[in-house]
Amino acid sequence: MNYDGQKRAITAAILVELGKELEVKNITCPELHYGQVLVKILYSGICRSQLMEAKGGRGDDPWLPHLLGHEGSGIVIDVGEGVTKVRLGDSVILGWIKGAGIDAKNAIYYDGDTVINSGKVTTFSNYSVVSENRLVIKPKDLPFDLAVLFGCALPTGAGMVFNEIKPDRSSKVFVIGLGGIGISALLALKSMGVETIVAIDKSEDRLRIAKKIGVTHTFLSTDDEFIKNIINSIGAADYCIESGGTVESIELGYSLIRKFGGKLLFASHPPQGKKIQIEPHDLISGKEIAGTWGGAASPDIDIPRFYRQFLSSKIELRDFFSKQYKLAEINNAMRDMESGEVIRPLICMEH
Numbered sequence: 001m002n003y004d005g006q007k008r009a010i011t012a013a014i015l016v017e018l019g020k021e022l023e024v025k026n027i028t029c030p031e032l033h034y035g036q037v038l039v040k041i042l043y044s045g046i047c048r049s050q051l052m053e054a055k056g057g058r059g060d061d062p063w064l065p066h067l068l069g070h071e072g073s074g075i076v077i078d079v080g081e082g083v084t085k086v087r088l089g090d091s092v093i094l095g096w097i098k099g100a101g102i103d104a105k106n107a108i109y110y111d112g113d114t115v116i117n118s119g120k121v122t123t124f125s126n127y128s129v130v131s132e133n134r135l136v137i138k139p140k141d142l143p144f145d146l147a148v149l150f151g152c153a154l155p156t157g158a159g160m161v162f163n164e165i166k167p168d169r170s171s172k173v174f175v176i177g178l179g180g181i182g183i184s185a186l187l188a189l190k191s192m193g194v195e196t197i198v199a200i201d202k203s204e205d206r207l208r209i210a211k212k213i214g215v216t217h218t219f220l221s222t223d224d225e226f227i228k229n230i231i232n233s234i235g236a237a238d239y240c241i242e243s244g245g246t247v248e249s250i251e252l253g254y255s256l257i258r259k260f261g262g263k264l265l266f267a268s269h270p271p272q273g274k275k276i277q278i279e280p281h282d283l284i285s286g287k288e289i290a291g292t293w294g295g296a297a298s299p300d301i302d303i304p305r306f307y308r309q310f311l312s313s314k315i316e317l318r319d320f321f322s323k324q325y326k327l328a329e330i331n332n333a334m335r336d337m338e339s340g341e342v343i344r345p346l347i348c349m350e351h
Helices: 048-054 144-151 153-165 180-192 204-213 226-233 247-256 280-284 299-312 327-339
Strands: 009-015 023-028 036-045 071-079 091-095 108-111 114-117 127-131 135-137 172-176 196-201 217-220 239-242 263-266 288-291 324-326 346-348
Touching: 009 108, 009 327, 023 327, 036 091, 036 144, 048 327, 071 127, 071 144, 091 144, 091 299, 135 299, 144 153, 144 299, 144 346, 153 180, 153 239, 153 263, 153 299, 172 180, 172 247, 180 196, 180 204, 180 299, 196 204, 196 226, 204 217, 217 226, 226 247, 239 247, 247 263, 324 327, 327 346
Parallel strands: 172 196, 172 239, 196 217, 239 263, 263 288, 324 346
Antiparallel strands: 009 023, 023 108, 036 071, 036 127, 036 346, 071 091, 091 135, 108 114
């Protein structure tokens, strides 16, 4: 390895058993293979996907024990054979959506004699071996902490708006679930000047953030009359973006779009085995439903594009972060995210 020629100890949060807390321990960094890059992780975000995976919401996990995390920021400190996209010293954004570059094999770490698996990108560690095509050069004036958002939440939420639904200013757009993806969608809609933006969530705190962004209407989903109030005051949606990830929130979104052209686009999914139910007549009446894969984003093109869009619209991104955690506190961070206390926990790495 170029950085010191020695095996490097990495501090990582490891999923050892489904339904159990992550274990933070030191593991051994492997030698780099073709297309792999070693990144010094400065910040990592936590996504709902990690909560679901850790709790077994995606079914059996044959890869245990393994690393987690798919959005982060850091500095390149070594590159493997064939890597040309990044160089030593480059500031980068790490994300799960494939970009340009080599699709390298998954890294394998060791805890003594125990194999620790990982994916093309993992970020719950202070150093990480990442596939070249999961890295994007960070815009120079984008702070490392905010850069984390561009690894998952912003490409997905903003991509759903800019790349997929592409609303007119006169469109009525509803957003259900104000986590990182939902807030990102609101920011994108606001930057486009969409005139009717409706935010729906079970948290009054998150609705206050939506009001600060400048949405036109907010509704608390725990209010028994909120659906009636939406229909009476606004009518049906042209588009609905759903990121709550539950059967109920997806079905709600579908019920709120108009016939003959209304579209529901959802970003997350319920645990494995859960099914949504929709009326067949709604389908033949012109209602549309679809899922998104990362907002149809092309990271190398869209990350700089989205950042410029937000800058030009004077969009403030720091409303995402209300709390930072150390890696040793990652289980607290995951609990706080699950409870809704924070929107996107930020893990600040120590070296």
